[in-house]
Each structure stands twice: as structure tokens, then as C-alpha cells.
Amino acid sequence: MYVYSEFDRDFVRDRNAQFREQVARRLSGALTEDEFKPLRLMNGVYLQLHAYMLRVAIPYGTLNSAQMRKLAYLAQRWDKGYGHFTTRQNIQYNWPALTDIPDMLDALAEVGMHAIQTSGNTIRNVTADHFAGAAADEIADPRPVAELLRQWSTDHPEFQYLPRKFKIAVTGSPLDRAVIRAHDIGLRLVRDADGAPGYEVIVGGGLGRTPMVGQVLTPFLPQADLLPYVEAIVSVYNLLGRRDNKYKARIKITVHENGIDEIRRRVEARFARLRKEFRGVDQQMLASIEAQFAPPAFEVGRSALPYEDAREIDPVFQAWSDTNIHPHKRDDHAIVTVSLKRPGETPGDASAEQMRVLADLAQEFGHDELRISHEQNVILPHVHRADLPTLHARLRRAGLATANAGLISDIIACPGMDYCALATARSIPVAQEIASRFEALKLEHEVGPMKIKISGCINACGHHHVGHIGILGLDRAGVENYQITLGGDAGPDMVLGERAGAGFPADRIVDAVEALVRGYLDLRAGPAETFLDTYRRLGAEPFRAILYPTEKVHAA
Amino acid sequence: MNVIVTDRGFGHEAIPTVWISLAEALSAPAEGVADLRVHLDPDTDPAALAPLLGRLGAVRVAFPSSADGRGFTIARQLRLMGYEGSLRAYGHVIADQYSLARRAGFDDVEISHDLASRQPEHMWTGPESRRQQDYQARLRG
Numbered sequence: 001m002y003v004y005s006e007f008d009r010d011f012v013r014d015r016n017a018q019f020r021e022q023v024a025r026r027l028s029g030a031l032t033e034d035e036f037k038p039l040r041l042m043n044g045v046y047l048q049l050h051a052y053m054l055r056v057a058i059p060y061g062t063l064n065s066a067q068m069r070k071l072a073y074l075a076q077r078w079d080k081g082y083g084h085f086t087t088r089q090n091i092q093y094n095w096p097a098l099t100d101i102p103d104m105l106d107a108l109a110e111v112g113m114h115a116i117q118t119s120g121n122t123i124r125n126v127t128a129d130h131f132a133g134a135a136a137d138e139i140a141d142p143r144p145v146a147e148l149l150r151q152w153s154t155d156h157p158e159f160q161y162l163p164r165k166f167k168i169a170v171t172g173s174p175l176d177r178a179v180i181r182a183h184d185i186g187l188r189l190v191r192d193a194d195g196a197p198g199y200e201v202i203v204g205g206g207l208g209r210t211p212m213v214g215q216v217l218t219p220f221l222p223q224a225d226l227l228p229y230v231e232a233i234v235s236v237y238n239l240l241g242r243r244d245n246k247y248k249a250r251i252k253i254t255v256h257e258n259g260i261d262e263i264r265r266r267v268e269a270r271f272a273r274l275r276k277e278f279r280g281v282d283q284q285m286l287a288s289i290e291a292q293f294a295p296p297a298f299e300v301g302r303s304a305l306p307y308e309d310a311r312e313i314d315p316v317f318q319a320w321s322d323t324n325i326h327p328h329k330r331d332d333h334a335i336v337t338v339s340l341k342r343p344g345e346t347p348g349d350a351s352a353e354q355m356r357v358l359a360d361l362a363q364e365f366g367h368d369e370l371r372i373s374h375e376q377n378v379i380l381p382h383v384h385r386a387d388l389p390t391l392h393a394r395l396r397r398a399g400l401a402t403a404n405a406g407l408i409s410d411i412i413a414c415p416g417m418d419y420c421a422l423a424t425a426r427s428i429p430v431a432q433e434i435a436s437r438f439e440a441l442k443l444e445h446e447v448g449p450m451k452i453k454i455s456g457c458i459n460a461c462g463h464h465h466v467g468h469i470g471i472l473g474l475d476r477a478g479v480e481n482y483q484i485t486l487g488g489d490a491g492p493d494m495v496l497g498e499r500a501g502a503g504f505p506a507d508r509i510v511d512a513v514e515a516l517v518r519g520y521l522d523l524r525a526g527p528a529e530t531f532l533d534t535y536r537r538l539g540a541e542p543f544r545a546i547l548y549p550t551e552k553v554h555a556a
Numbered sequence: 557m558n559v560i561v562t563d564r565g566f567g568h569e570a571i572p573t574v575w576i577s578l579a580e581a582l583s584a585p586a587e588g589v590a591d592l593r594v595h596l597d598p599d600t601d602p603a604a605l606a607p608l609l610g611r612l613g614a615v616r617v618a619f620p621s622s623a624d625g626r627g628f629t630i631a632r633q634l635r636l637m638g639y640e641g642s643l644r645a646y647g648h649v650i651a652d653q654y655s656l657a658r659r660a661g662f663d664d665v666e667i668s669h670d671l672a673s674r675q676p677e678h679m680w681t682g683p684e685s686r687r688q689q690d691y692q693a694r695l696r697g
């Protein structure tokens with residue numbers, strides 16, 4: 001894992017001192033609220049419905065046990081004993097006092113963490129595949145380049161006051177677990193015909209009120225060209241992006257309005273000027289970052305038999321290992337997903353106590369590594385299979401052994417009306433009710449892979465457009481109303497879901513989801529056909545007929 | 557009279573600069589007229605200055621609001637195009653942006669008296685506005 005250099009440490013320390021002083025100047029009136037707002041945002045401080053919120057970066061989703069324990073400490077000392085993991089590999093504290101935040105930032109700095117650029121109209125925390133460095137299907141670990149981008153984007157003098165926020169994601173796998181086509185810039189590690197490393201560069205993706213699938217700006221960018229090329233993209237956007245309307249300010253709209261060819265032309269012109277500014281030092285730094293991400297010293301020669309045995313005798317372990325384990329690049333190891341989606345709980349919330357348990361387990365069984373996934377779960381990326389039964393038992397005791405990764409109750413939900421000032425409806429309670437309903441029905445494992453995603457307003461932080469079933473909470477004349485989209489997919493060939501039809505009131509949305517799922521079970525060609533496959537085979541009509549049985553549905 | 561902020565602190569121009577617009581500069585006769593002092597609006601495409609590069613005496617870029625960062629890119633582009641003359645940020649630039657402005661290529665910042673009295677000199681020259689670390693310079697080498 002990357003360890004802060006002296007340079008990083010000095011930077012974060014000075015930045016924290018600067019923010020402490022800015023808070024003081026805001027309180028004295030030397031800074032107006034308008035002037036202070038971008039400053040607090042670029043240090044992760046939001047003004048929410050009830051209080052300030054601090055959003056802490058977990059760069060590319062990777063952290064160690066000491067860092068996890070520090071997150072637990074913050075939750076206990078300055079919040080209500082828990083934190084909320086988000087869809088962008090951050091953790092949010094919903095109840096700190098503004099005057100405590102400088103102390104919280106200093107505490108984070110002790111373990112090499114920060115909240116820099118987790119909000120505001122700037123380049124945000126760079127996200128990456130949460131199975132990075134461990135997955136069997138990976139071409140290369142995306143985290144070193146994500147770290148390089150973190151450094152390059154931090155306090156970049158040109159890009160602190162962009163038209164709008166700017167999100168970059170990197171994946172090292174063709175399976176794309178980082179949803180790169182839904183980002184302002186998405187990067188996929190690829191190799192050219194001669195095996196030289198480079199990147200496929202995607203631009204202009206995003207969800208929100210105008211969802212768009214990102215487009216290929218270049219299919220192959222040589223590795224050494226990355227920083228000047230990305231700098232060229234953001235620089236073009238900074239001048240060309242719209243500032244007259246905040247809903248048209250993201251780069252997806254700039255790309256849409258100007259066309260991908262015009263954007264490419266401008267980026268290449270800018271790139272031609274910038275390329276020579278980079279004299280290769282960045283590549284040396286990348287190499288030294290890569291060395292820090294060397295794989296841990298795996299235990300070799302140890303038998304995985306205890307795992308096989310436990311699967312045979314313990315059905316609870318078997319069910320959990322069916323869903324919450326992913327193939328590791330080493331056969332005798334596994335990637336473990338610890339679900340933060342226990343039915344009835346808030347998706348993505350973890351208590352300080354649970355965070356400490358996870359830190360202990362990472363230390364004992366997981367080479368001291370943890371990951372936060374954009375699906376709001378915690379990952380232990382390197383666990384020997386022989387340790388899985390013990391690990392599972394320990395997770396059970398902490399209420400962390402929910403066997404639902406990738407299933408219907410593994411729901412992504414934004415904070416919604418419970419926390420968010422922009423919300424038009426609640427989203428967490430809907431997630432809780434759906435999970436509890438399917439828990440009671442005992443249908444979850446029969447239904448198989450299913451991604452439900454819920455947003456509390458059209459800003460789409462819950463990614464409902466790419467849910468197999470998406471739910472969008474709206475306000476219809478003061479009453480919550482939930483619109484369903486169908487057939488979305490966040491995979492490598494990202495697909496935006498289609499609106500099913502009229503929305504449902506809060507007391508009928510869970511019934512509607514149940515009806516859809518029961519309908520799918522009737523319609524599927526066999527148990528191996530997933531909801532998404534059935535939807536693709538049959539189209540929306542049979543599902544619309546299930547949702548709106550009294551309306552005449554015409555085949556399109 | 558506006559305040560000019562430099563690394564040495566607050567100052568004033570003994571004789572205020574007379575600025576002309578980009579359109580005026582572009583229509584100035586090519587012969588004989590050097591030392592053009594051009595004021596740029598934030599929606600200017602820096603490439604439009606290419607024909608003037610050899611004849612510019614000073615450039616001033618407007619910041620209509622401290623949240624509008626286009627001027628930072630304009631400054632950097634002008635420097636990348638080879639412009640080495642005086643480059644000034646003008647308008648709603650706050651003390652917290654001084655180090656960004658300098659690193660983007662500006663030499664100084666011109667602010668109103670109101671702003672200068674709300675954010676006095678020490679806020680611009682304190683250690684916080686003189687951050688040493690510069691990730692970008694470090695990566696470029």
C-alpha cells in the first residue's frame with residue numbers, strides 16, 4: 001500500500017493549518033459565506049439538512065487497519081458512533097460541529113488520510129476497482145495510477161474552481177467494477193498489440209438528471225502520456241464548460257453540446273503543448289508508487305481443506321461463501337465482501353465497533369488490507385481460504401456476516417430525505433423495507449444476481465439509472481412518489497435503465513418490486529437466467545404488464 | 557484606487573494602467589504599436605492572443621467571481637504559449653487564491669478597496685498563502 005511521503009505529510013499538515021485558519025476567518029467575518037463555501041467544500045465540509053457533514057476520502061478505496069481504527073475513533077469522538085460509506089469510496093460523518101472539523105482533519109492526518117477535494121467544483125477523490133490487486137481477471141493494478149492522479153490533481157492551480165465537480169475512475173480489469181462509463185473521465189488499463197501498457201480513455205459519462213454513457217476519447221493512450229492528456233481534458237473543460245446553468249455544467253453536457261470530435265480536436269491541440277512540460281519524472285514516480293503496491297507475502301503450501309470441509313457441514317457458511325466470495329488471483333486465496341447491508345439497517349453504515357472488528361480481522365487474516373467498494377461494502381482482498389470459516393464466525397458475532405453480496409438486499413441507496421438537503425423523498429427506508437421483505441420471503445437466493453439502486457432525487461447519487469431495478473424518489477405535490485427504471489447495468493457495457501411508467505406511492509413501492517421479482521421468476525427460461533438476462537430477452541413489456549396490470553400495454 | 561497585491565504585499569500603481577480590449581488590440585496597426593496593455597474577459601479563448609504575442613506589454617484577466625476559475629486556465633495557457641510579460645488577475649480574487657494565481661502564472665492580483673479592507677494584507681502574505689508544496693511542479697520535473 002502507498003505510504004505518505006514526507007512531501008504528502010507536509011502538504012496535508014499545512015493544508016489543515018490553512019483550513020483551521022479559514023474556519024476562524026469565517027467566524028470572524030473576514031470571509032463571507034459565499035467565499036467560504038468553495039473553501040470548505042474543497043476540504044470535504046458540506047452543509048446538510050441538519051448539520052455540517054464531513055466527507056473523508058479513502059483514495060481508490062484502499063485502507064489499512066490503523067486507518068480503519070482512526071475512522072472508528074472519529075465516529076465515536078465527534079459523531080454519533082457510526083459513519084456512512086458512500087458510492088464513491090468516501091466515508092461521511094453526518095453530525096460534526098464546524099469548529100471540531102479542524103481537529104478531525106488533524107486526527108486523520110496522523111494516519112495519512114484527508115478530506116481534500118472530496119466535495120466542491122474540483123477534481124474529486126479518484127476511485128478504482130475495489131478488487132484491485134487481488135482479482136483473477138485483472139490486467140494490472142489500477143491503484144498506482146490512481147495515486148499518481150491523486151497527487152497530480154491535489155491543489156492543482158488551474159482546477160480548483162471548475163464549472164462543476166469532476167470525477168475520475170480507473171479500472172484494471174475488463175470486467176470494470178469501477179463504472180468508468182459513468183464518470184467524467186474513465187480510464188481502463190489496456191495493452192497495445194506489442195504489450196505496451198496504456199489506457200483507454202472515456203469521457204463525458206455521468207448519471208444525475210441527464211444520465212449519459214461516457215464515450216471513447218482515445219482507445220489507446222501510451223502510459224507516459226497520461227498526465228498531460230488528462231490535464232488537457234480538464235483544461236479544455238474549464239474554459240468550455242457552461243457556467244450559466246449548474247445543471248448543464250458537467251463535462252457530459254460539454255461533450256454532448258460540442259460533440260466528441262470537437263472535444264478531441266481541442267484536447268489534442270492542448271495536449272501537444274502540454275506533453276513536453278512533463279519530462280518523465282512522473283513516470284519515475286509512478287514506478288516507485290507501483291513498488292509500494294507490491295502484492296503481500298502470500299502463505300504458500302497451506303491447504304485450503306478447512307474451507308471445503310466447512311462448506312460441506314455448515315449450510316450458513318456455504319450460503320455466505322456462495323455470495324460473498326470472489327476468485328482471487330491465487331486459487332488458495334479469496335476476496336471477501338463484508339456486506340454492510342444487513343436487512344433493516346442503513347446501507348453503507350458501519351458502527352465504530354464494527355469498524356474496529358474489521359480492522360482486527362484485516363490484521364489477522366487479510367495482510368492488513370481493507371477496501372471500500374462503490375457498492376458500499378467492505379472488502380478483505382487477500383484471505384487464505386483456510387481462514388474463511390474462522391473469519392466467517394467472527395463476522396457473524398459482529399453482525400457482519402450477511403450473505404447477500406450481489407443479491408436483491410445488497411442495495412445501493414443514497415442518504416435521501418433522512419440527511420440530504422436536496423432530497424425529494426426518502427431512500428434509506430425504502431431500501432430497508434425491500435431488504436426486510438425479501439428476507440421474510442426467503443426468495444433472495446432463488447432470485448440470484450440482482451442490483452437494486454435507489455436515489456432520493458434526480459441527482460441520482462444512488463445510481464438508479466444503472467440498477468437492474470432502479471428506484472427514484474420524487475415529490476408529487478408534497479407526497480413521495482417512486483419511479484421505477486428497468487434494465488440498467490453498471491457493467492463494462494454500461495446501459496441506462498428505461499422508465500417503467502407512472503410512479504408508486506411510498507406504501508406501494510415495495511409491493512411493486514415484489515411483483516416484478518415474482519414475475520421474473522415466472523418468466524425466466526431457467527434458474528440460470530438472471531433478471532437482467534430475462535429482461536434483455538423479453539424487453540420491458542411483460543414487466544410493464546406486471547406493474548400496471550389494468551392498463552392496456554401495447555408492444556412497442 | 558485599486559490595490560495591487562504582489563509577493564511583497566499591498567501596493568498601488570503610481571499611474572493607473574490604461575487597458576484596452578482584445579478587439580481593440582487586434583485592430584491596432586501592426587506596425588509601430590508595441591507594449592499593448594490588454595484586458596481579457598474570462599470567456600476569452602487564449603489562442604486568440606497568438607497574433608499579438610510579440611507586441612504585448614501587459615495582460616489583465618478578469619475574475620467576475622471567486623468561484624469562476626477560468627482565469628487560471630487562461631493564465632496557464634498564455635504562459636504555455638510563450639508569453640513572458642506581466643500577467644495580472646483582476647477582480648474577485650480572494651486571499652486564499654493567491655498561491656493558485658501565482659502558480660497558474662500570474663504575477664500579481666488587482667483587487668478593490670472593499671475587498672482589501674475585508675481581507676487585509678496579512679491574509680495575503682501569511683504562511684498559508686505561501687504554500688511551498690506544489691504537486692504539479694514536482695510531477696513535471
Ligand code: SF4
Nearest residue numbers: 414420423456457461
Ligand atoms: S440523489 Fe438527491 S437525495 Fe440522494 S444524496 Fe443525491 S442529492 Fe441527495
